[in-house]
Amino acid sequence: MNYIVLDLEWNQSYRGKQYTVEGLPFEIIQIGAVKLDENKNVQDRWECLVRPVVYKKLHGKVSEMLGISINDLENGKDFKSAADEFLAWCGEDYKFITWGGSDLTEFQRNMKYFGVEYKFPFPFTYYDLQKLYSKVYSDGKTRRSLKAAIEELGFTEDAEYHSAINDAIYTARIFANMDFDSVSVYESIDTYRIPQSRKDEIYMNFNTYEKYISKGFKTREKAADDRTARSCRCYICNKPMRRLIKWFATSSKNYYSVFVCEEHGLFKGRMRVKQCDNGFYYDVRILKQTDEEGVNGIVDKQIKEREHRRKKRMEEHKRKCENQNQNKIKYKYR
DNA sequence: GCTATTTCGGCGATTCTTGT
DNA sequence: ACAAGAATCGCCGAAATAGC
Numbered sequence: 001m002n003y004i005v006l007d008l009e010w011n012q013s014y015r016g017k018q019y020t021v022e023g024l025p026f027e028i029i030q031i032g033a034v035k036l037d038e039n040k041n042v043q044d045r046w047e048c049l050v051r052p053v054v055y056k057k058l059h060g061k062v063s064e065m066l067g068i069s070i071n072d073l074e075n076g077k078d079f080k081s082a083a084d085e086f087l088a089w090c091g092e093d094y095k096f097i098t099w100g101g102s103d104l105t106e107f108q109r110n111m112k113y114f115g116v117e118y119k120f121p122f123p124f125t126y127y128d129l130q131k132l133y134s135k136v137y138s139d140g141k142t143r144r145s146l147k148a149a150i151e152e153l154g155f156t157e158d159a160e161y162h163s164a165i166n167d168a169i170y171t172a173r174i175f176a177n178m179d180f181d182s183v184s185v186y187e188s189i190d191t192y193r194i195p196q197s198r199k200d201e202i203y204m205n206f207n208t209y210e211k212y213i214s215k216g217f218k219t220r221e222k223a224a225d226d227r228t229a230r231s232c233r234c235y236i237c238n239k240p241m242r243r244l245i246k247w248f249a250t251s252s253k254n255y256y257s258v259f260v261c262e263e264h265g266l267f268k269g270r271m272r273v274k275q276c277d278n279g280f281y282y283d284v285r286i287l288k289q290t291d292e293e294g295v296n297g298i299v300d301k302q303i304k305e306r307e308h309r310r311k312k313r314m315e316e317h318k319r320k321c322e323n324q325n326q327n328k329i330k331y332k333y334r
Numbered sequence: 335g336c337t338a339t340t341t342c343g344g345c346g347a348t349t350c351t352t353g354t
Numbered sequence: 355a356c357a358a359g360a361a362t363c364g365c366c367g368a369a370a371t372a373g374c
Contacts, residue, residue, distance in 0.1 A: 005345050010354050012356060025357070061354065061355055101357070130352080141360090143352055162354080199367085220345090249343060275353065 002043065002094040003127075005034040005175060007168040008103045009066055011052055014059040014119050026106050027054050030066075031086055032164030034172040035094075040180070042172065046089045047165035049076035054113075066162050083116045085109075095125040099171045101188060107190040109277070113144055123202045123213070124190040129175055132183045143309045146170055153177070154174055165292070189213060194282045198228070203235065209288040210235035216280025223273045223281035224255075232269060234261035241267065245298060258295050259287070266290045268298055 001316040007264055009030035015020045025120040028050055035044040037065050045299040051073050052059070058070050077085070096104060104126055147161050150170055155177075186204050195201045195215040217223040232241050240260035247258065247269070249255050271285040288294075 008354080012354075014355090019355065020356085029354095058353090059355065065354070102353055105358090107354085143359095145352070222342090249345090250361095253345080 001035045001040055001099060002091060003038075003040070003175070004094045005036065005097045005129075005168050005172040006103055006107075007032045007164045007165045007171060008106060009062075009162065010106055011055050011062050012059050013055050014057045015045035016206055017092045018317055021054050024054055024109060026109070027052050027229070028110045029076070029078060029104065031082060032166070032168040033089075034168045035090075036172060036176065039308060040176045042176075044089075045165065045169075046086060047168075048082050048086070049073050049080050051076035053078065055285050065118050066232065067160065079110055079114045080116055083111055083114070083118075087116075087118050095313065097129050097171065097175055098126060098168065099128075099156075100130045101128050101145075105192045108190075120190075120193075120195065122194065122200070123204070125187040126151045126190060126205075127184075128188040129171055132180070132186060133174060133178065134179050135186060149174060157219055188270065189271070191282070191284075192277065194276050194280065201228075205235050209286055211306050212283070212285040212287070214283040216276055216282050218280065220275075220281045223283050229271060229283040229285055230257075232257075232259045232285075234259075234264050234266065234267070236264045237261065244295070247271065256298055258290075258298055264289065266292070 006254060008028050009032075010026040010028045012026050013021075016214060027050055028313045030047070030049055032047045033045070034042060035046070036042050040260060051070070052070075056070070057065075058068070063069055068290060076082075076102050098104060104124070108120075110116075117129075130143055130146075130149075131140075134142055137149075137152070138144070146167055147157075150157060150173075153174065155170075155173060159169065161167060163168070166167060187204070189204065189211065191213065198213055201215055202211070204211040212229070214223065214226060214229050217226065223229070230247055231243070233240050237331060241261045243257060244266075245258040246254075247255045247257040253272055254272040255269075257271075261267065267287050268290045268291070269285060269287050271283055273281055273283055276280050290297075
């Protein structure tokens, strides 16, 4: 199996969102990629310019950042040929690596818009190296820009950033030098396409946790209330679990819950409703094995949220009273 | 059992950061 | 300038509770 490190550059409407074409918020103008074998040895490179046909002028921010003008793209390929050639170059057995989680979504949007026919696997998994970099070198949550990561690692900065092929090469360099094996189980799942039906729903077991992606629902409510998503089975033995704490929302868009498996103990659940390009709503749920301390953390979160609201209300109430008193005083001395 | 007030919970708006 | 994820704020209707 090969690794394809992919990086894209894209353009957008130069005169504002109201002129954005339906189904194509961004138009890809550069494709850059590096192919590595399973031992992380570089095999090949691929790059091309794409001549834009929808947004034929570059947005000011884009040309500034990329350091190019529209003239540089005149001799570019049309997207369909570029994508066909690129996908043929990718071969049969490969996995994508990108810096951040947006490239594959934009690539598929462009493919759909320009009628490129190609079947990516389902579920469509890839490696988000920005996330894996954070897991290896940081807390797993913060996201570093590519430049910041290269500088942190002390790599030589021998090429301009924000060029598709250069950024792909930088990303490949980080990939080849990091302890990838220690984090390689943490694949990302592309959700440009979501499960069509119940039987297509995704249950990914990452050893320490399980990720579930539901089918699409017409409304946010139906997605949030779905019984399949709200009731959980143990991802180790597949037996139904008992719910210890019912699902509750914090002031964020996350829902939390705690379940218990008779054999494997405590699990914390986190769920979020998202919306897909086709307008359907779907659930992303993560189940993670935990202990009493972890459960206390969830309970604390719930209590903290209540306390937080109570305090807010108290302050609000106090302020109201003070205002009333002030009014009274005013009346007194009038 | 009705009404007013308090508490809860869902969700949009806002902000920060990344990406182009 | 626009997109998307995550975190936070705050509004407002629903549910719970207090007061009668």
